[in-house]
Amino acid sequence: MNLQQLFTMQKELDDFIEQTQNIQQDVFQEKGLALLVELAELANETRCFKFWSTKGPSAREVILEEYVDSIHFILSLGLLKGYTSIEMWPFVEENKDLTATFLETQSVILAFIHQPTEERYLAIWQYYGLLAYNLGFTFEDVVGAYLEKNQENYHRQRSGY
């Protein structure tokens, strides 16, 4: 499995959702906001910034599912803009503080929404590579969870979610 196969699966899912929900308009802004929301949900599950609480992070599987919701929207945004040539998973093996990484990731997503160049798109992938490394997720973990959530998204559409 490589990123090209994930783009192909994402295209099929996006097309299915568009048909099911009868979407005619450009949903770039909506998908951009969705990615920001997913990033925040991911941060929330890690609880990395909750200095006021002694409660630990959510279960690894919960964090991984939030992470792959973001991957869906990153792929989807790339498809919308025609930026689908990336093949290799962005392996970024650098230890970095999670809170700082979340804030910088939010910045690069906002920059891309504001001006969607391919360079800015690739920067989002780099930051998600960095997040995966610091969350302890391998590319295999990400692909496995992506496949599961991709199927779940079809079920949700079919059940009139």
Ligand SMILES: O=c1ccn([C@H]2C[C@H](O)[C@@H](COP(=O)(O)OP(=O)(O)OP(=O)(O)O)O2)c(=O)[nH]1
């Ligand atoms: O065009 C689209 C729209 C959505 N999704 C996927 C991405 C993500 O995996 C899911 C939406 O996120 P989530 O499952 O959190 O949806 P929600 O409606 O926010 O769920 P909940 O009400 O359970 O939080 O749908 C796509 O792949 N393409």
